[in-house]
Amino acid sequence: xxxxxxxxxxxxxxxxxxxxxxxxxxxxxxxxxxxxxxxxxxxxxxxxxxxxxxxxxxxxxxxxxxxxxxxxxxxxxxxxxxxxxxxxxxxxxxxxxxxxxxxxxxxxxxxxxxxxxxxxxxxxxxxxxxxxxxxxxxxxxxxxxxxxxxxxxxxxxxxxxxxxxxxxxxxxxxxxxxxxxxxxxxxxxxxxxxxxxxxxxxxxxxxxxxxxxxxxxxxxxxxxxxxxxxxxxxxxxxxxxxxxxxxxxxxxxxxxxxxxxxxxxxxxxxx
Numbered sequence: 001x002x003x004x005x006x007x008x009x010x011x012x013x014x015x016x017x018x019x020x021x022x023x024x025x026x027x028x029x030x031x032x033x034x035x036x037x038x039x040x041x042x043x044x045x046x047x048x049x050x051x052x053x054x055x056x057x058x059x060x061x062x063x064x065x066x067x068x069x070x071x072x073x074x075x076x077x078x079x080x081x082x083x084x085x086x087x088x089x090x091x092x093x094x095x096x097x098x099x100x101x102x103x104x105x106x107x108x109x110x111x112x113x114x115x116x117x118x119x120x121x122x123x124x125x126x127x128x129x130x131x132x133x134x135x136x137x138x139x140x141x142x143x144x145x146x147x148x149x150x151x152x153x154x155x156x157x158x159x160x161x162x163x164x165x166x167x168x169x170x171x172x173x174x175x176x177x178x179x180x181x182x183x184x185x186x187x188x189x190x191x192x193x194x195x196x197x198x199x200x201x202x203x204x205x206x207x208x209x210x211x212x213x214x215x216x217x218x219x220x221x222x223x224x225x226x227x228x229x230x231x232x233x234x235x236x237x238x239x240x241x242x243x244x245x246x247x248x249x250x251x252x253x254x255x256x257x258x259x260x261x262x263x264x265x266x267x268x269x270x271x
Contacts, residue, residue, distance in 0.1 A: 003050035003221050004267040006067045006098075010039045014062040015256050019085045020165050022257035035252035039065065042226070042248045042260055049221040053267065055098045061091055066258045067265040068168060070095035071117040072130075074150045078104040081117040084137050107149055115142040118265055119166035121154075126177040127197075129153040133167025135160060135187075155197065158187040164211065168261045172216045175223060178241065180204040182211035204241075210234050214250075214259035228259040 013035055015026045046052055057064055070091070071080045078099040083089045099106045109115050120138035122131045130150070134140045135158045147154040157167060161184060164170035170185035179198045183191050183205060195203075206215055210230050218227040225243050228250045238245045250259045 002268065005046055005050055005052050005219075006055060006070065006265040006267055007043060007046070007052055007263060008055045008057050008065045008067050010035050010065045010253075011057040012059055012062055013039075013057075013065050013253075013256075016062050017087050019087060020257040021163050022254065026255035030252050030255055038248070038250050038252055039263065042250065042263060045226055045246065045248055046219065046221065046264065049224060053102070055094065058090075058094055061088075061094070063088055063256065063258075064091055064094070065253075066119075066256075066262040067095075068262045069117045069119045069166075070265050071099065072121045072123075072146065073104065073118070073265065073267050074123060074152070076103075076105055077107055077150065079107040079109070079115070079117075079146065079149060082109055082111060082113060082115050084114040084116065109142060109145050113141045113145065114139045115145075116166060119168050119262065121146060122167055122171065122173055123152075123266075124173040124179070126173070126175070129155050131155050131157060131167060131171065131173065133157050133159050133171070136162060136165040138166075155193070157190045157193070159185055159190075160187050161185045165257070166262075168217055169214060169257070170206075170211060170216050172218050172220070172261070174204075174220055174225065174243065176242070177202045178204060178243075180206055180216055180218070180238075182206045182208070182216055184208065185211070204234075204237055206234065207231075214254060217259040217261040219260045219264055226260050228254065 080096045116137040120133040132143045143154040164185035170182040172180040213229045215230040235245045
């Protein structure tokens, strides 16, 4: 199966409001030219190993390049996001139209159930489940609906650190059953659940400094792992178990609280 991703050029990208802690000191501080260079480099990296489709950016929607939040795609079905913050809610209409126009069966949750797509719902193809983060952006009630829509087990994980407001900022399922995550982003109950569900030999724990570099916000294409950056020990640990870590600096997007995984939506998700 061909790897396919959805991306959106950062034509209107900016930090113009504050909806997460990373944005607080970065309003109107994005270097637009640098952001474009960084996005182009990521786009080339991914396009070299996968098919990339684009959605047109829209004025006044500066976070639209973070296409991971558009929805959750599984097997030709697209569950469109219900954004929590008003600043992003208009994005749903544009993403929904794109899914329709490209042949997806579009699903919607009740409007009162917040759900922010593949930012908080991550398919683990090795385990045949969806890991679902809740507590900041997505509602716990989204989990049972996803389970019903897709017929997949949904494993709920409570996020407790506002810096890691989406699951994909602190948790990354990888091929061959490996999972990379930052434990301190989760409640004690969720940490215990992760320890129980993921064998120690398939667990890659990430420390705070790597987490703040958004090392967990990684795009995997086979064994290639693309992220903003990571320490040498983490790079070595990934390499030692057969992965190919690749750095693609995204400093301007970190100002908005996102990195490589936030900037792509996987379109061919299937078990």
